[in-house]
Amino acid sequence: MKTNKAAGPDEIPNWILRDYATIFAPPVCVIFNSSLREGTVLLLWKCAGIRPLPKAQPPKLIHNDLLPTPLTPILSKCFEQFICAWITAIAGDQIYPQQFG
Incomplete structure (x- = not known):
């Protein structure tokens, strides 16, 4: 987990989850398992x-020189990575290499 990334709308810094993983792992595991069992994702995770990030320094035109960059909650990213690894482990050799989305 990269700690130099910005916190998302949940305002949880990445370093907290990394440094206190042993404390947060059990409740996060319960949330992940519940989400999988119920087939839903927490609204906050959606x-x-x-945040606008400049393509060039300094940006001259707002509509041309700024990229809209989404900041998603860190637990949402962790859940997404978990699901991706899980699916790849099960069906990795059956997924077309150029598949996306």
Whole structure:
């Protein structure tokens, strides 16, 4: 987990989850398992804060020189990576290499 990344709308810094993983792992595991069992994702995990990042320094035109960059909650990213690794482990050799989305 990269600790130099910005916190998402949940405002949980990445370093907290990394440094206190043994404390947070059990409740996060319960949330992940519940989400998988119920087939739903927490509403907060679907939200993203949009931050403009400049393509060039300094940006001259707002609509041309700024990229809208979504900041998603860190637990949402962790859950997504877990699901991706899980699916790849099960069906990795059956997924077309150029598949995306």
